[in-house]
Amino acid sequence: MLTLLFTVTTFTDTKKSKWPFSRRSTSKGKPQTCTVSDIEKYLSTAQIQDWRNLELQRYKDYSLAEFLQDQSSQVSASSDPQGFKRQETIWELFTSECVYFMDQLMVLKEVFSATLTNLQVTNCLTDIDSWRLFANLNELCLVSSGFLNSLLRVIKNMLEITEGGSPTLLDLLGKAFQESICHCLQTYCLNYSTALLYLDSLKPREDFGTYVKWCERSKQCRRLHLRDLLVAPLQRLTRYPLLLRNIAKRCQKEDEARGLELIAEQVDKSICDLEGKVKWLDNYQKVKQLRDALVWLPVWERDKRAFIPENLKHLLKAVTLDNLISHRSLLHEGKLVLTENAKLIDVYMFLFDEFLLITKMKRNKKRSVGPEQNPLKNLELDQMLKEGCTFTVLDQPISLDRLQLRNIDQLNASSSGLPHSFIVMHQNRYQQCIGAFILQAASEAVKRVWMSKIEGAVTALLKQDSQQTRVKSSSLWLESSQI
Numbered sequence: 289m290l291t292l293l294f295t296v297t298t299f300t301d302t303k304k305s306k307w308p309f310s311r312r313s314t315s316k317g318k319p320q321t322c323t324v325s326d327i328e329k330y331l332s333t334a335q336i337q338d339w340r341n342l343e344l345q346r347y348k349d350y351s352l353a354e355f356l357q358d359q360s361s362q363v364s365a366s367s368d369p370q371g372f373k374r375q376e377t378i379w380e381l382f383t384s385e386c387v388y389f390m391d392q393l394m395v396l397k398e399v400f401s402a403t404l405t406n407l408q409v410t411n412c413l414t415d416i417d418s419w420r421l422f423a424n425l426n427e428l429c430l431v432s433s434g435f436l437n438s439l440l441r442v443i444k445n446m447l448e449i450t451e452g453g454s455p456t457l458l459d460l461l462g463k464a465f466q467e468s469i470c471h472c473l474q475t476y477c478l479n480y481s482t483a484l485l486y487l488d489s490l491k492p493r494e495d496f497g498t499y500v501k502w503c504e505r506s507k508q509c510r511r512l513h514l515r516d517l518l519v520a521p522l523q524r525l526t527r528y529p530l531l532l533r534n535i536a537k538r539c540q541k542e543d544e545a546r547g548l549e550l551i552a553e554q555v556d557k558s559i560c561d562l563e564g565k566v567k568w569l570d571n572y573q574k575v576k577q578l579r580d581a582l583v584w585l586p587v588w589e590r591d592k593r594a595f596i597p598e599n600l601k602h603l604l605k606a607v608t609l610d611n612l613i614s615h616r617s618l619l620h621e622g623k624l625v626l627t628e629n630a631k632l633i634d635v636y637m638f639l640f641d642e643f644l645l646i647t648k649m650k651r652n653k654k655r656s657v658g659p660e661q662n663p664l665k666n667l668e669l670d671q672m673l674k675e676g677c678t679f680t681v682l683d684q685p686i687s688l689d690r691l692q693l694r695n696i697d698q699l700n701a702s703s704s705g706l707p708h709s710f711i712v713m714h715q716n717r718y719q720q721c722i723g724a725f726i727l728q729a730a731s732e733a734v735k736r737v738w739m740s741k742i743e744g745a746v747t748a749l750l751k752q753d754s755q756q757t758r759v760k761s762s763s764l765w766l767e768s769s770q771i
Contacts, residue, residue, distance in 0.1 A: 322412035374538035647679035
């Protein structure tokens, strides 16, 4: 009935609506915009929720002796020196986790994330993607809080402050690191590089800057910036193995020490696995950007001898090579100089796990480069792609199993006027040279790196082929291998 009355009122009397909440809709369908002054007005009255856990806050800065005194425990350094040292390593794990949880995770959550959420409720900064900045921050807070409370119960039980009812230290650490801590930290760390890039892209915005500066001025931040806090989970993950091994060294029981060492090894394995995933993700994102920036010329533009009448070009419909690099690993890339027709041409070379691409760079004139940057020197690939640079592939991909590398020694380099140079030879399946590229590096060290990377990639590919032949399921596999 309410819906019917609202509908009738809206259509019959739009000028004087009897329903105040109907005014929430914007006129003419235009979204409401929030200015910097609106953000400042909200922040002037905003308050940060107090998240302090009184028990954890009190123990965070305690030494083990102070904690024992507070709990009226009979355990002391004089009664059992070895046992006391072991308890100190466990206490270090607890207090460092308190600092991580109270002074870093919860600051991110309650000062930065919660403030952003509240601003978005008031239609400010609604286009900011909270996940891209903070990822699974809420999960990290829950896991760390649960781990701290469980660890405190175990510590009290070990010191005979409480009676039973809690798991052993080994059981707690094994379950915590296997089931929750490493898993949620991996999820966060995989998003970390994306978060930094997103943060950098938001820096020029005045409205976002106003929000960040207000948060960073909060006393809870302790003069730390948002970037400093975002890296805290990564640093915490890498510190866990050291803390666990410190406890293992002080264990008097061999089986407990071995169990703690196994947990530390599992955390190490998780870190190595994370590094592999980060490298894969970085390669995937870079290759995805590069795929759109590569230009593959048709045969009649690539080879001037290939004359094709206009009315016949449709018969040689260009086969797209856009997906050629989609699932490849980019091993090395950089700027070199190519000697072509007695001229020196700036090129950008890409070494993939199966082939080599030599490309000519073309910068987008619409995108300007700052005066302090030289558009043709010392620009990383990420920056070049960001600026809209395109890369036109010369000739064709050079398959690594059809590639021969020749060094130009200093004597020949000096006589020919080509310092720091080497030759890449492209051969067909009959070992006939069908292309030669003289490439010049910026220095002898850069040349050695390039030659080492190419030789290593060739060796790895040939070894892979000897163990398992690559599947040539498509005519798009590699042009040079079909010659």
